[in-house]
Amino acid sequence: MPDSQLSLITQKIIAFRDARDWKQFHNAKDLAAGLAIEASELQELFLWKTPEEVSQTVSSKKTQISEELADITWFLLLLSNELDIDLIEAVTAKYEKNAAKYPVEKAKGSHAKYDEL
Ligand SMILES: [Mg+2]
Incomplete structure (x- = not known):
């Protein structure tokens, strides 16, 4: 590769x-x-x-x-x-984590932290 x-x-x-x-x-x-x-x-x-x-x-x-x-x-x-630390891997992992913490249906248009959605 x-x-x-x-x-x-x-x-x-x-x-x-x-x-x-x-x-x-x-x-x-x-x-x-x-x-x-x-x-x-x-x-x-x-x-x-x-x-x-x-x-x-x-x-x-x-x-x-x-x-x-x-x-x-x-x-x-x-x-x-x-x-x-592989930045591509780190960002990819963080993306997945953030996607789980901030689901579109709860987070769209909101600036609230994930634990306050
Ligand atoms: Mg400078």
Whole structure:
């Protein structure tokens, strides 16, 4: 079976990291922190903005938003690699779990948590 796009980009990031001898810094704790920090950088682009300003930001800062999403993905792939977690399998398993927790007939149009449906 051919490698998935996710696997190929992970291999590329690992090669980038290894060429710089950065694996020594990439323990699970710091990769998780990096992931959260990058997610915060994404949030910062929208901080204190009104719904109208958010819409403007989405248009005017599309490149920055894209780069933060890439940063988040970068850390996510490094962390999942470090923990030997297959993201496709993990997301698939979570999909099944969420489908059971949030059946359409109960959850459609509701923002309630599964235990309050
Ligand atoms: Mg960033």
